[in-house]
Amino acid sequence: MSEKKYTYEIDAVTFQLQEPYDFAWLTKLGVVFKVFDQQDSGNLSFGVEKEGQKFFVKFAGAKPLTFDGNPLDAISRLIEAIPLYNELKSKSLINLVSHFEVGTGYAAVFEWFAGECLHSHWLFAGEAKLSHPESPFYRYKHLSVEQRLASLDVIFSFHELVELQGYVAVDFYDGSILYDFANDETRICDIDFYRLKPTVNDLGENFWGSSRFKSPEEFILDAPIDEVTNVFNMGATAFVLLGGASDRSFAKWEASKAQYDVASRAVSLEREERFQSVAAFKLAWDETGSI
Template sequence: TEQYDGNPKDAILRLKAAVPVYQTLRHPNLIEFIKAEDIQNGFACVFKWADGECMGRMYPASRQRFMAMRTDTKLNVFRDILSFFEYIAVSGYVAIDFYDGSIMYDFKNGRTTICDIDFFRKQPCINDMGRMWGSSRFMSPEEFEHGATLDEITNVYTIGALAFALFSDYSRTREAWTLRDELYQIAFKAVSDDRNKRQQSIRQFIEEWEANMGGSGQAPTCFCGHDCSRCLTYLATVNNSDELRRQSQQFYKDTFGHDIPLTEIHCLGGRSDDIFYLCRDCPRRKCAKEKRLSACSDCAEYPCKPLAEYQARWVNKCNQMGGTNR
C-alpha cells in the first residue's frame, strides 16, 4: 500500500506466498481469487469485486452499520465464519492475522465475504516471530510465544474472540453478552488462556454451539421446522433485497412452473424473537394489522384455524423443496 515503508521485495515475496493459500482455500464465503501476475517491478493479485460493509474498527461508519444488524443476521454471519474455519482446519491450515477487518457483509444480497487471509499457514506451524501478525483482540497466548505450536486449537480461540466481537461488542463480560448464557459459556471456554481447557477442534466448538442454540440465540425456523437462515425468501425479506427476491422468484418458477410477482416474494413464516414474517396472502396478516399486533403470536386466538390451514399449505411446499429454497 501507499503507507508501506518496508522493502518492496519483501512485500512481493509475501504476496506471492499468499497465492497458493487463496487457490487452496476456495470457499463460498472467501473472496474469489482470479489471477496473479508480474507487473513491471511488482506483483499483483486480482480478485472478484465483493460489495459489503466491513466489521473492522478502522471503518467506523461501516462498522456501525454492521454492528447494528439484527441478531439473527449476525448469527448467520457467524455460521459462515464457522463454516470457513472448519474448512481451513480440514484443509490443514491455521488462520494467522484473522480479525474483524477480514469480515464483510453485503446487506443487499445477504452475503458474508471473508478476505485478507494472506498470512494463513499450512500445518504444522510454529510461532517463529514472537508476536505474530494480527490484532491482539483476536490472538491467543501462543501467538505471542516464540516457539509455540499454532494449530486448530489456536483458531478455536480466534472464533471465540469473534463471537464476543459480534455479540457483546468485544467485551467478554456476561453483562454485555446478548445471547443466552449457554452460548456465553461456550465462547468463554474458547478464549481460555489455557489451550487445554478450550474446545479441542472447530468441530467440537460448532457442535457445542449448535446444541445450545435456543431462545435469543436461535436461528429462525419455518412453519415446517426447517432452518430459514439459508432460505432466499427469508434473506430477501429481512435484508429487503430485490436481487434476492429475483433469485427466489426464479426458484419458484423452476420448482412450480409459474411466476410469482416480485412484490409477493415475502418470507413464508420464519420466526425470530417472537416476530412472524408472513406471506402477503396470510389470512392473519389483516387481522394482526387491525388489532395493531406486531405478530400473530400476540393474539389471544393464536393459533387460529385459518393460520393453521395456511401453515399446513406451506409446510407441504417447503417439504417438497427439501426444506429451503436455496
C-alpha cells in the first residue's frame, strides 16, 4: 500500500487517498456533507444534499487509504451489484436512484436514509463499539427487547424475500444494518455480494463475510452457499442483536427461551440440523410470538 497521501477538502468533508482523483463530478450532485472513506472494499461514499434532498453516493474507482486492491475490481463489483438493488427492491432496502460511469470510475446514487450503521468501525473500533455510549451498536443494544425484535423482523422478512427471488445473502453482517433511532426504523444496505442460486464458496476460508456471522460452509472451498447457509446467518444475527454474539449461551440471551431455541437450531454446525429455508426459520420464529 502506498505511503503517499493526497488530501481532499470538498465542502464540509476532508479525506485522503493513495492516488489523486478528480471529483469535479461529485460537486455537480450537490453539497457534500459526509464522507465514508474507511472501507476496505475500495468504495468511497458520500452524503450529498441538493435542493433540500439528501442522497448517498457510492463510488468505485479511487484508492482509499484502507484499500489494498485494484480499483478496477471495485468498479466491476459495484457495476455487478446494481441489478441486485432492482431485483431485491423492498421498503427494507436502501433505494437506488441512479447509477452511471464517471471518469474512470462508477457511481451509484441512493436515497439518503437517516439511520446509523451498527458496525461503525471508522468511529467506534474494537471495544468502543460495545461500550462507548455514542456507539450506534451500544445504543441499539440498549433499546428494549421489543424494539430489537421488531428490527429483527425487518431483517428476517427481507431475507425471506431474498430467498423467494432465488438469491442468497453473502457478506451480510451488522455493517449491513442501518437503524434510525428517532423513528425506530431498520433498513438494509450494502447487498453488493448477494448472489443468484446456485452458488458455492469460491474463496475458501476467506469467503466474504464476518466470522461472527459466517456458517461453517463459508470457510470451506466449494461448499454450497444457499438458503441453509442464510438460516445460519439469520440465527447468528439474532445472537448478535439479542445475545452475546459469538457467546451463544442462554445466559447472554435477552429474549424468550422459545426464541433462543429457534436461534440455536439455526446456528447448528451441521447443515441438516438447521431449518432448511429462511421461510421455515421465520415461521418457527414467528410462532414464538416474537413481536
